[in-house]
Amino acid sequence: MRSMRPVLEIKNVRKEYGDVVAVGGVSFSVGRNEIVALLGPNGAGKTTLINMALAVLAPTSGTIMIEGHDVEKERRTALSRTNFATVYAQLPGNLTVRQNLYIFGLIYDVPELSKRIEEVMTEFDLVKFADTKAGLLSSGEQTRLSLGKAMLNEPRLLLLDEPTASLDPSTARTVRELIRDYGKKDGAAILWTSHNMFEVEAVCDRVLFLSKGTILLEGDPKKLPQEHGVPNLEELFIKVAREPLSVTVE
Amino acid sequence: MSMDLRRVYAIFIRYVYLVRTNAQRLVQIFVWVTFDIILWGFITKYLGGADVGNAGFVSTLLGSIILWDFLSRAMQGVSTPFLEDVWARNLLNIFASPLSVGEYLAGLVSVSIATSAVGIAVMFALAYVLFGYSILNLGLLLLPFICILFLTGITLGVLAAAILLRLGPSAEWFIWPLPMILSPFVGVFYPVTILPQWMQLIARVLPPSYVFEGMRAALMTGTFSAAALAAGFALACLYLALAYVIFVRTYRQAVRSGAIARYSAESFS
Numbered sequence: 001m002r003s004m005r006p007v008l009e010i011k012n013v014r015k016e017y018g019d020v021v022a023v024g025g026v027s028f029s030v031g032r033n034e035i036v037a038l039l040g041p042n043g044a045g046k047t048t049l050i051n052m053a054l055a056v057l058a059p060t061s062g063t064i065m066i067e068g069h070d071v072e073k074e075r076r077t078a079l080s081r082t083n084f085a086t087v088y089a090q091l092p093g094n095l096t097v098r099q100n101l102y103i104f105g106l107i108y109d110v111p112e113l114s115k116r117i118e119e120v121m122t123e124f125d126l127v128k129f130a131d132t133k134a135g136l137l138s139s140g141e142q143t144r145l146s147l148g149k150a151m152l153n154e155p156r157l158l159l160l161d162e163p164t165a166s167l168d169p170s171t172a173r174t175v176r177e178l179i180r181d182y183g184k185k186d187g188a189a190i191l192w193t194s195h196n197m198f199e200v201e202a203v204c205d206r207v208l209f210l211s212k213g214t215i216l217l218e219g220d221p222k223k224l225p226q227e228h229g230v231p232n233l234e235e236l237f238i239k240v241a242r243e244p245l246s247v248t249v250e
Numbered sequence: 251m252s253m254d255l256r257r258v259y260a261i262f263i264r265y266v267y268l269v270r271t272n273a274q275r276l277v278q279i280f281v282w283v284t285f286d287i288i289l290w291g292f293i294t295k296y297l298g299g300a301d302v303g304n305a306g307f308v309s310t311l312l313g314s315i316i317l318w319d320f321l322s323r324a325m326q327g328v329s330t331p332f333l334e335d336v337w338a339r340n341l342l343n344i345f346a347s348p349l350s351v352g353e354y355l356a357g358l359v360s361v362s363i364a365t366s367a368v369g370i371a372v373m374f375a376l377a378y379v380l381f382g383y384s385i386l387n388l389g390l391l392l393l394p395f396i397c398i399l400f401l402t403g404i405t406l407g408v409l410a411a412a413i414l415l416r417l418g419p420s421a422e423w424f425i426w427p428l429p430m431i432l433s434p435f436v437g438v439f440y441p442v443t444i445l446p447q448w449m450q451l452i453a454r455v456l457p458p459s460y461v462f463e464g465m466r467a468a469l470m471t472g473t474f475s476a477a478a479l480a481a482g483f484a485l486a487c488l489y490l491a492l493a494y495v496i497f498v499r500t501y502r503q504a505v506r507s508g509a510i511a512r513y514s515a516e517s518f519s
Contacts, residue, residue, distance in 0.1 A: 017508070051511040054346035058506045080348040089346075092264075092338035099267045106260035107347045149343075 005068055006031045007157050007189035008053065013062035015048055015213075022048045024213040025062070030157070030189040035180065037200040037221065038193045040210035041241040046193045047086075049210075050159050053191070054084055066157050080109065085150035086161035090142050093135020097126050097145055100134055101152060108153035116152060123178065124148040139166040147175060151182060158182065158190045164199060172196075176203050197233040207233070209240045216240055253356060257349050261357020262364070265331045279365050283319050283373045290315040291381040310469050311439065313385045314462060316373045317399055318438045321458060322429045323369040324403025327362025328355075329410040329425055336419050345510050351501055355494065358411070359404055366400065391468055394479050395461045401486035402457050406432075408493040412500040415509070437462045457486040 006029035015023040023045040030036045038046045051057035053064050055071045055078070064071040069078040091100040101120060105113040121127045124144040129137060134145055143166050150158060160179065164172040180203050183190045194200050200207060201221045209217035217224065217240060221233055230236045269275045294311045335341050344354065377383040385392065410425035417424070435449055436442075436458040442450055453459040460482025468474045504510045 047511075048508075051346075051508070056342060056346045056505060056510045057508050058502075076348045076350060079346070084346060086342075089339070089342040091343065092334075092340050094272070094334075094338060095264070095267055099264075103260045103264050103267075104343070104347070106256050106263070107344075107349050109254065109256060109348070 007034075007067055007187070008191060009063075009065040010049070010053070011063050011065075013049070013052060013059045013064060015045075015052065015057070016060045021213050023052075023059075026210075026213070026215055027062075028208055028215060028218070030191050032187045032189055033184060034206065035183040035190040035192060035204045037204040037207045038191060038210060039197075039200065039207055039237060039240075044210040045213040046210055047161055048213075050084070050086070050161050050191070050193065053157075053159055054082070055079060080153070081156040082159065083108065083150040083153055083155040083157075084159040084161070085143070085146040085163050086159075087143070087163075087165045088161070089146070091134050091145055091149060093133060096131050096133050097121065097137075098130045100145065101149060104149050105152050110153050120148040120152055123151075125174075140168060140171050143167055144171070144175065147178070154185070154188075156187055156189065158188065160190065160192045162193055162195065164194065164196065172199070179203065197237055201233050209237070211240055253350070253353055257353040258356045258360060260349075261331070261354060262360040264357075265334065265361045266364075268334060279323075279368055280372050283323065283369050284376060286315055286319050287312075287373055287376040288380065291377065291383070294383075295381060310466050312377055312381065312383050313388070313465055313469065314438050316370070316377060316385050317395060317461060317465065318429075318433065318458075319373060320366060320370045320396065321399040321403040321406075323366040324362050324400045325406040325410065325429060327365040328358045328404055328407025329414075330365075331358050331361045332407075332411040332414065333422065336414060336422075341510055345501075345505075351498055352494075355408060355411075355497065358407065362404060362407060363400075366403065370396070388465065388468060391464070391474065394483060395465060398457050398461050398479070398482045398486045401483075401490050403429075405486070405489045405493040408490070408497050412493070412497040415497070415504050416500045418509075432456060432458065435459065437466075441466060455485065457482040457489065460485075 008030040010029065011027050012025050013023060013027070014021070014025045026045070026049065038049065040046055048057065052059050053066070053071060055075050058072065066078040067081050069081070071078045091104075095103070098117060098121070101117045102113065105117060110116050121130055124147060126141070126144060126148060129141060134142060137145065143163065147163060150160070163179070164175055167175060176199055179190065179192075182188055192200075192204060204221050207219065207221045207224065208215050219227070225232050225236045228236055228239065230239055269279070290312055297311070335344055374385060377385065388395065406428050410428060413421050413425055435445070435452045436456050437445070437453060442453045442459055442463055445453060460478050464474045464479055501510075
């Protein structure tokens, strides 16, 4: 029987750079089949949190667990259950789509790799670019490749940092559907950052508003705006970004 | 921690893909060694014909060049695929994966084994075809020589990667001349005994000096010191272990400071 503990558990995580506090004692979790959005203005600490969950940035204090494995102490086990796509970490442009997927498939120890690569390329409409160098793809195609790589190992925890930022509305919708379907898969959890409040409302089960390294608000994206007297999530975002002291932690 | 060979192979095959599809990368494995052999082959020929120095010494020159180039190739075999990750801004994808630092370095070393083996084979062939010189005259002695130089080259390559990780992409200019810094001390072209005392002391702790002294002794007197070679080998192993420790510490520091997370060209000095 599968453990009921959350896929991602972030406990009292703090990150300081000298006197600057990038993240100040944040705690939250992402459960199975849950899609959680991490929202906040630029510099709020969203990417810092994602980097810490990916073990490329060490927290000053606190712990991050992925399926019960401490990211710092059991890095390999934790990261083999994780994958990510970000706008700032495209795959090498000097390798083809298929080569990139093959290399990362080996790194993530994906079983039946060739079959899985074909599945991912089909899912993300990359078959016609299989032998095209990633650097020659449009930004939208590159994003689809990053997402394909992110789902190659069918991770329990999927970390997405603005995954639809460079996609046209039609492709963005398709990608959102793929991500939402992935979130319904057996035990998968997704932590998503986005500045597109429409898609957050459409896809996410829960949102966390982060400002200056602390969580100010948490709740259902469909109910939170009304609870704070604003018409929609975008207005709530603006309110939190401009007047963080005017909102209270739930 | 156990090493997953599939992951090591991933780093190796990545470089194979790059070389296979890019003629410049393929050519750079051969081009410098080819020019070095041609240049030093003629210098050796000239010195031999002009009766400069003794014949044994002149004949060792080309052997020294081949072995020194091999060390440089071994170093570049590690540092070049690391730089490929830097240039492609791929370090975040690499280090945010389950790949361990040991597996990553083992992948870089496997690239070095392949590229330096190709490099030395080309040098052997050119030296023999163009100048009738066969370093294989050294017989089985060649094995420990190559082993010590390969370990030293790998050590320099791992140190170069650590320097890049610590100082950022702009430190690239600093890593290429690393073998040059060693060369005056290790007696590639001359016996270590002609060096001033302080340089001889440094030479004593540098593994390649045992190789070049050993090669000269073997070719000119027919004798060599097995104990000295063993000392050179032990030193080479020690330095490789130290280079690994330095890389791991640099990596941990980069994880603490956030350097890996923001590693991209011009992103930090």
